[in-house]
Amino acid sequence: MRDGIMDFAIRPMRVEDLSQVAEIERQAFPTTWPPTPFRRELGNNLARYLVAWSPSAKGVPPSLRGDEQSTSDSWFQRLTDSVLSLFGAAPERLEPETHGLVVGYVATWFVLDEAHIISIAVRESLRRLGLGELLMMAAVELSMARRAQRVTLEARVSNLAAHALYEKYGFARVGLRKRYYSDNNEDALIMTADGILSPAYQAKFQALVEAYHQRRGHAMRILA
């Protein structure tokens, strides 16, 4: 990454990523309970889970890794894991040093001609480095490859960072779901990028991809 600190790439999520993905979910969506059953979701034919990762965590300062190495063996973590294991959902605990550092993920569901981005998140310590944009780019490319006509998602009305990212990629505000989030009864903004296969959207998207490569360097994206 030109503007970043190391090389990142996109690839499908794997079982060995799950402990790191769970950490990122806890950082990004602290009120989500129960945690997303990512292991089960990997077998969901309607869904595709991608991660942004760096093949090696070596050389990345712990402060930037932002992982929970020091607390991963805490009594609370062990308790959570044993509760989850009752449901067959306990994450595998593997070290980033040997399996690469997962820095973000995006989950997309495909139904008929629509792609629905269910979740997108980046490690807290590595935000504003272009990783959310890289994940968004990959989710849109995947949606185009699957011949979806539109990509839609919900975002908290207060989540201005997410709105800015989505607007950059041509998502328009198309509606509101009142009191969608049960933790604080916050409304959800529905945002949609329509006609993603149209020449106009394709041209806009290509320009964004080129600008991204100029600014951040080329990031490999393996979508399937």
Ligand SMILES: CC(C)(COP(=O)(O)OP(=O)(O)OC[C@H]1O[C@@H](n2cnc3c(N)ncnc32)[C@H](O)[C@@H]1OP(=O)(O)O)[C@@H](O)C(=O)NCCC(=O)NCCS
């Ligand atoms: C939303 C999120 C994924 C963005 O990831 P990120 O890696 O920080 O974003 P990037 O650095 O790739 O930024 C891409 C674009 O998003 C927008 N953006 C991101 N963070 C922003 C912020 N704090 N304020 C304003 N705009 C922001 C900008 O348009 C930016 O483009 P620019 O670099 O040309 O200004 C990240 O903030 C996150 O994980 N948040 C917690 C989880 C979450 O809220 N997910 C969305 C649920 S709907």
